[in-house]
Amino acid sequence: MLAGETAAAGKAAAYEEIATLRERNALALKEAKESGVKVVGTYCLYSPTELIVAAGAVPVSLCGTSQNPIAAAEKVLPRSLCPLIKSSYGFALTDTCPFFHFSDLLLAETTCDGKKKMYELLGELKPLHLMQLPQIQDEAALDYWMVELKRLVARLQEEFGVEITAEGLTSAINLVNEERRSLKALQDVCKLRPAPISGSDLLAVLHNRGFCIDKRQAIELLDRLTAELVERAESGVSPFHERTPRVLLTGVPVGLGSDKVVRLVEESGGCVVCFESCGGYKKVDPVEVTGDPLRAIAEKYLRIPCSCMSPNQGRLQLLDTLVREFQVDGVIDLTWQGCHTYNVESYQVKTHLQREDQIPFLQIETDYSESDTEQLKVRIEAFLEMIGRRRKMPENALP
Amino acid sequence: MLAAGIDIGSTGTKAVLFDGEVRGVSVVPTGWDPKGAGLSALRQALDCAGVPESALNCIVGTGYGRVSLPIFDRKVTEITCHARGAYHLFPDTGTLLDIGGQDCKVISLDAHGGVVDFVMNDKCAAGTGRFLQVMAGVLEVTLEEMGLLAVGAEPAPISSMCTVFAESEIVGLLAQGVAKGSIAAGIFEAISRRMQGLAGKVRISSTVTFSGGVALNPQICRVIGAGLGVEMRVPAAPQFVGALGAALIGFEGDAAC
Numbered sequence: 001m002l003a004g005e006t007a008a009a010g011k012a013a014a015y016e017e018i019a020t021l022r023e024r025n026a027l028a029l030k031e032a033k034e035s036g037v038k039v040v041g042t043y044c045l046y047s048p049t050e051l052i053v054a055a056g057a058v059p060v061s062l063c064g065t066s067q068n069p070i071a072a073a074e075k076v077l078p079r080s081l082c083p084l085i086k087s088s089y090g091f092a093l094t095d096t097c098p099f100f101h102f103s104d105l106l107l108a109e110t111t112c113d114g115k116k117k118m119y120e121l122l123g124e125l126k127p128l129h130l131m132q133l134p135q136i137q138d139e140a141a142l143d144y145w146m147v148e149l150k151r152l153v154a155r156l157q158e159e160f161g162v163e164i165t166a167e168g169l170t171s172a173i174n175l176v177n178e179e180r181r182s183l184k185a186l187q188d189v190c191k192l193r194p195a196p197i198s199g200s201d202l203l204a205v206l207h208n209r210g211f212c213i214d215k216r217q218a219i220e221l222l223d224r225l226t227a228e229l230v231e232r233a234e235s236g237v238s239p240f241h242e243r244t245p246r247v248l249l250t251g252v253p254v255g256l257g258s259d260k261v262v263r264l265v266e267e268s269g270g271c272v273v274c275f276e277s278c279g280g281y282k283k284v285d286p287v288e289v290t291g292d293p294l295r296a297i298a299e300k301y302l303r304i305p306c307s308c309m310s311p312n313q314g315r316l317q318l319l320d321t322l323v324r325e326f327q328v329d330g331v332i333d334l335t336w337q338g339c340h341t342y343n344v345e346s347y348q349v350k351t352h353l354q355r356e357d358q359i360p361f362l363q364i365e366t367d368y369s370e371s372d373t374e375q376l377k378v379r380i381e382a383f384l385e386m387i388g389r390r391r392k393m394p395e396n397a398l399p
Numbered sequence: 400m401l402a403a404g405i406d407i408g409s410t411g412t413k414a415v416l417f418d419g420e421v422r423g424v425s426v427v428p429t430g431w432d433p434k435g436a437g438l439s440a441l442r443q444a445l446d447c448a449g450v451p452e453s454a455l456n457c458i459v460g461t462g463y464g465r466v467s468l469p470i471f472d473r474k475v476t477e478i479t480c481h482a483r484g485a486y487h488l489f490p491d492t493g494t495l496l497d498i499g500g501q502d503c504k505v506i507s508l509d510a511h512g513g514v515v516d517f518v519m520n521d522k523c524a525a526g527t528g529r530f531l532q533v534m535a536g537v538l539e540v541t542l543e544e545m546g547l548l549a550v551g552a553e554p555a556p557i558s559s560m561c562t563v564f565a566e567s568e569i570v571g572l573l574a575q576g577v578a579k580g581s582i583a584a585g586i587f588e589a590i591s592r593r594m595q596g597l598a599g600k601v602r603i604s605s606t607v608t609f610s611g612g613v614a615l616n617p618q619i620c621r622v623i624g625a626g627l628g629v630e631m632r633v634p635a636a637p638q639f640v641g642a643l644g645a646a647l648i649g650f651e652g653d654a655a656c
Contacts, residue, residue, distance in 0.1 A: 365521060372521065374463065375502070379519055382478035386514045389479075 012232065014225035015201060021208040021218075025060075026098035029213050032058065033102050038160045041103030041126075043088060044111055045278040045304055046133055048149060050287065050297050052107070053172035053215070054164045055156040061210030062106070063097035064088030065255030067368040076121065082338040083368040084253065085114045092125050099211060100126070105159055107152070109133040111308045112341060129155050135309055137302055146298045153294075169293040177286040179215050182222040184284035189229045190273040191326050194240035196233040199249070199262050199272025206279050207255040240271045245387045248322055250276035250315075250349065251334035252342050258368050261334055261376065268381045274326040276315075277334075278306065281322060307341035315345070316352045323357045329387045330360040332380075337367045360387055402457045402652070403444065404645025405437050406477065407464025410500030410528060411612060412436035413639050414444035416455075417646035423448030424639060433464030441470075457649035461641055463501075475648055477641045478506055478517050484644030485608045486512025488634045493604020496594065496623070496631070497640070498613035500528040503594065507601045518600045525560040526593035528613050533562050534586045537569050538579050545583045546618035552580035554588040565589070587619050591626035598627055609633045610640035 033039060038057040042049070043064065052059040069090025070083060076093070077086050091097040100106075106128040110116040119130055131148045134141035153164050186205065189196055197205075205225065212218035232238070247270050254262065254277060262272050275281060287293075287300040305314030323331065331353055335343045346363045353359050362383045366372055401418045412429045414437075416422040425443035429436045437460070445452055460471035461480040477497075485492045486508060495506040501524050507516040524530050535545045555577050559565040565586070572582050607629045609620055614637035624631035634640060 361516075375519070375521070378463070378476050378478065379517075382476040382514065382517060385476060385479045386517075389513050 010237070011201065012197070012225055012228040014221055014228055015197075015205065018205050018208050018221060018225065022211045025211045025213050029058070029060065029099065029102050032213060038104045039099075039102050040105050040107050040156075041100055042107045043115070044109050045283060045306070046109040046111060046131070046301055047107045048152065048297050048301055050169060050172040050176050050293075051149065051152055051156060051164065053175060054168040055160055055162050057104070057156070057160060058213045060099045060103065060213060062088065062100050062103070063091040065207070065253075065259075065368070066091075066257035068257075069094050069096055070368065077118065080338050081114050081118075082252075082336040083258070084336055084339075085118050087258075087368060089118050089122060092122055105129060105156075107131070111306065112339070114338065127159070133308070134302070136311075137309055137314070142298055142302055145302050146295065149294055149298050166293060169297070170289075173287045173289060173293055173297065175215055177289070179219055180284045180286050182219045182226070183209075184281075186222050186226045186229075187274065187281060187284065189226060189233065192230075192233045193246075193327060194238040194242050194244055195246070195271055195273050196229040196238050198239045198266055199247075199275070200259060200266055202272075203254060203259055203262055203275065203279075204256060206275070210255075210279070243391075245270040245329045245384050245391075246273045246327060247271065248274045248276060248319070248326060248328040248331045249280075249334060250319060250331060251346070252336045252339055253278050254334065255279060260366065260368075260370065260373065261332065261364055261380070264373070264376055264380050265332065265384075268377065268384055270330075270380075270384045270387075273328060274322050276319060276322055278304070281318065282306075307339075307345045312345065316349065316356075319349065319353065320356055323353070323359055328359065329391065330362065330383060332383070333361065333363045335363060335365045337365060360390065400456050400650055401450065401454050402459065402646045402649030403441060403455055404459050404461065404480070404642040404647070404649060405441055405465075405468070405471070406480065406639075406642035406645060407433045407437050407440075407460065407462040407467070408477075408499050408612075408641070409463055409502075411638060412440045412462070412464065413642040414440035415639055415642040415646045416444050416448045416450070417643070417650050419650070421643070421646075422450070424636070424642075426638065429464065434467040437464060437468045438470075457652050459645040459649040459652075461645040473649065473652070475645060478504060478519070479514055480641045480644035480648065481610055482506050482508050482514045482644065483512055483647050484640035484642075485610055485634075487643065487647055488640070489606070489608050489632055491606045492608040492632075494598075494601070494607045494629075496598070496607060496609045496611075496614075498527055498590075498594075498609075498611040500612065503527050503597065503611075505594070505598045505601050505603075507604075516601045518597050520593075520597065524562050526590045528611070530560075530562045530565070530590070531586070531613065531616075531619075533566060534569060537566055537573075538582060540579070540583075542616060545586070546616045548580040549583035549587055549618050549622075550580075552578065552584040554584035555581040557582070557585040557589045560589060560593050584622075587622040588626075590619065591622045594623050595626050603627065603629065605629060607631050610637045612638040614638075 040052045041062040064087045070086045073086040073090030108119040109131045288296040350361045404415045406413045413426045423444040459473045465474045485495045497504045504519045609631045
């Protein structure tokens with residue numbers, strides 16, 4: 001057992017490759033663009049990637065997880081807005097995101113009030129297609145969402161002069177499902193105790209992979225990493241100890257640059273074994289491969305359990321499953337300042353988890369800045385102390 | 400077994416020596432040098448107890464300055480330490496309110512003094528010792544005088560919880576000729592409302608203990624207690640609860656100490 005091995009020492013070989021993906025892909029994207037490939041930039045998990053793929057274009061995630069461009073964004077946007085929206089807009093405004101720079105079209109959805117009004121401003125900088133996302137998950141909403149998907153199909157066909165066929169859709173579904181399978185397999189290695197990869201490293205992989213322009217290459221790379229990690233776990237190699245408190249992180253999206261809380265949990269002696277957020281486990285739910293492919297895509301995307309949905313029972317169910325499968329000792333719910341839906345929903349999540357799973361819960365409301373690092377440390381360390389003590393107590397002594 | 404608990408807070412640094420009973424205590428201002436304050440608080444507590452440093456078996460550090468002292472055998476957050484200290488003083492504590500220099504916390508305890516849930520104010524000194532100090536400064540009174548002024552006064556409406564905004568609000572009230580006593584009472588009401596908001600996020604038991612330096616002010620204790628609808632129990636020396644908890648954790652310590 002190499003417990004306590006520093007996270008930097010001896011990482012999986014595939015990890016090193018993934019760590020540099022963002023830079024390498026910016027170059028690959030430039031070359032692809034020069035050879036005539038069309039690029040669609042996306043911000044959100046609700047973007048139906050399959051349609052972009054079926055249109056023969058490359059879907060890329062756009063930047064929005066760094067503090068750097070926020071000051072520029074605040075010249076236009078209110079300061080009290082969520083940092084994710086400000087960062088996304090700031091990157092666009094300062095032209096510092098290569099993926100935004102190379103995008104031919106931006107794909108956006110009306111998820112929250114802040115984002116949808118920001119997209120109006122973003123539309124002044126680039127061609128933008130806005131999908132009106134219904135915010136209830138019933139049949140009527142599905143019919144409405146189908147119309148929106150068809151509108152996107154028409155826009156992509158017109159914009160790129162292509163035809164999106166049923167065969168094209170089916171093959172895109174298979175490819176993106178394959179990507180989801182590889183993403184799920186990778187995250188599932190953290191079900192092992194101790195997890196063979198730190199939450200910080202896992203997040204870096206999930207984040208960098210989003211910038212990959214060749215999906216097959218990315219799948220191959222992820223599968224290689226997963227295999228290496230399983231092997232490491234079998235030979236007892238882990239940055240953690242079997243007794244390291246296991247934390248599930250839920251709530252708002254996190255990426256490199258907005259990973260402060262993940263870092264603090266792991267610096268304080270815990271490990272983040274599962275990300276429920278939209279870059280993590282919310283992403284691995286596949287599209288059904290039977291029936292009408294467009295309908296199946298619509299169903300898959302509409303059932304995403306984001307806090308913009310009302311009600312959002314799906315998130316609670318997903319959390320119950322993950323708490324059990326990943327054997328977590330505590331749940332941290334991360335909320336960005338100004339993100340009202342996640343912030344309000346936190347109360348329901350806490351009440352539900354404490355009732356159903358009897359699991360320690362901590363909500364953290366913060367932004368991308370480092371200004372509250374010391375205060376956050378107190379909360380996180382106290383939370384880990386609470387978990388540690390709970391473990392030492394005999395079962396019947398717990399409340 | 401002699402253990403020391405040192406609580407390096409944003410305003411005061413407190414030390415407690417414990418060997419089954421409290422042997423020595425001390426408090427020094429933290430100032431700009433948390434490390435120096437920690438060392439001098441420890442020295443003074445040792446002097447108070449009349450024992451040499453070599454007699455110490457374990458030193459536990461807590462408070463925001465706990466990172467700055469290399470002499471600590473263990474570092475434990477003030478949330479865990481305050482809970483432990485309050486449980487020792489009042490074993491039936493179900494909820495603990497702690498208002499320190501820069502932050503306030505509401506901590507929910509189990510029957511064994513362990514933390515089961517807590518909330519803490521975010522990066523802002525709203526409703527904390529620092530807030531009170533600034534407000535007292537605007538009124539040109541000491542904190543104690545502010546408490547006396549507030550007794551029986553009709554509280555003036557103060558809506559801001561932000562230290563800077565509340566300061567301008569008070570300046571405005573003074574300009575309108577509102578009496579200092581009313582303003583003082585209004586400030587306490589504002590803190591009480593803030594604590595009610597915070598307390599709403601965790602389970603509040605009927606047995607609430609109040610720790611931290613702000614609890615030294617009886618008028619504030621009354622107003623907050625009334626706001627929460629509970630009877631508040633205040634230890635004789637509320638500012639030492641964290642240091643006491645740290646000492647107790649050291650005293651009961653495992654092999655780490």
